[in-house]
Amino acid sequence: MSTLTLHSTPFSTYGRTCRMALHWKGVDYTLDPAAPQSPEQQERHPWGKVPAMTHTTANGDIKLYETLAICTYIDRAFDGRDLLPANAIERGIAEQWISVFQQYTYAPVVNIIVQRIFVPARDGTPDETVVKENMVTSAKALGVLDAALADGGYFGGGGLSLADFLVLPLVDYLPRIPEGEALLADVPNIRRWQGVMHGLSCARDTAPPAMG
Numbered sequence: 001m002s003t004l005t006l007h008s009t010p011f012s013t014y015g016r017t018c019r020m021a022l023h024w025k026g027v028d029y030t031l032d033p034a035a036p037q038s039p040e041q042q043e044r045h046p047w048g049k050v051p052a053m054t055h056t057t058a059n060g061d062i063k064l065y066e067t068l069a070i071c072t073y074i075d076r077a078f079d080g081r082d083l084l085p086a087n088a089i090e091r092g093i094a095e096q097w098i099s100v101f102q103q104y105t106y107a108p109v110v111n112i113i114v115q116r117i118f119v120p121a122r123d124g125t126p127d128e129t130v131v132k133e134n135m136v137t138s139a140k141a142l143g144v145l146d147a148a149l150a151d152g153g154y155f156g157g158g159g160l161s162l163a164d165f166l167v168l169p170l171v172d173y174l175p176r177i178p179e180g181e182a183l184l185a186d187v188p189n190i191r192r193w194q195g196v197m198h199g200l201s202c203a204r205d206t207a208p209p210a211m212g
C-alpha cells in the first residue's frame with residue numbers, strides 16, 4: 001500500500017495542475033496545505049515553492065518538486081488515462097503549449113494576479129506599475145494560446161492533456177481580478193474551452209477556495 005501526499009496550498013495554480021492530474025489518473029492522494037516559503041516547504045524545495053510531492057512506497061519515500069517532474073512521475077508511476085499523447089505529432093503540439101505556458105504566460109499573468117489578490121490579502125498595497133507593465137505581455141501570451149484553440153478541442157494535438165491542466169488554473173483566476181474582464185474579452189476560444197473544462201470533475205473538485 002502506498003500513499004501520495006501533495007504539499008501545496010489550495011490557492012496554488014501549479015498545485016492545482018498536479019491535483020487535476022491526480023484526479024484524471026484516478027490516484028488517491030492527500031493534500032497537505034503547505035504554504036510557500038514556510039520552513040517545511042523550504043526543506044522540500046530549494047526555492048520554497050509549492051507544490052512538492054512525497055510518495056511513500058514499500059521501497060521508501062519518493063520526494064519530488066517542480067510541477068512537470070511531479071506530473072511526469074504521476075503519469076508513469078500509475079495506471080489510468082495518459083497525461084500526454086503517445087502520438088508524435090500530438091505529443092509535440094502538447095509540449096509546445098506547455099512550453100509557451102511556462103516561458104511566456106505564467107509569469108506576466110501571475111504577476112498581475114499576485115498584485116490584485118495575494119498582496120491585498122496580506123494587507124499590502126498593489127504595485128500598479130507591476131500590473132501595468134504585465135498587461136501587454138499577458139495579452140500577447142493569452143492571444144497566442146487563444147489561437148491554438150481556434151479549431152475547438154484542447155491544447156494537446158489530440159484530447160485533453162497536461163497542457164490543459166497547466167493553463168486552466170491560471171486562467172481561472174482572471175474573473176477574480178478587475179483586469180480579467182479585458183484580458184478575457186479578447187480570447188473567446190479560451191472562454192469556450194474554460195467552460196468545457198469546468199464540466200470536468202477534475203476541474204470542479206480542485207477549484208481554489210475564495211480568498212479571505
Ligand SMILES: N[C@@H](CCC(=O)N[C@@H](CS)C(=O)NCC(=O)O)C(=O)O
Nearest residue numbers: 012013014036049050051066067068
Ligand atoms: N517551477 C515551479 C513553479 C512553482 C511556483 O511558482 N509556485 C508558486 C505558486 S503557484 C509559488 O510557490 N509561489 C510563491 C513563491 O514563489 O514564493 C513548478 O513548476 O512547480
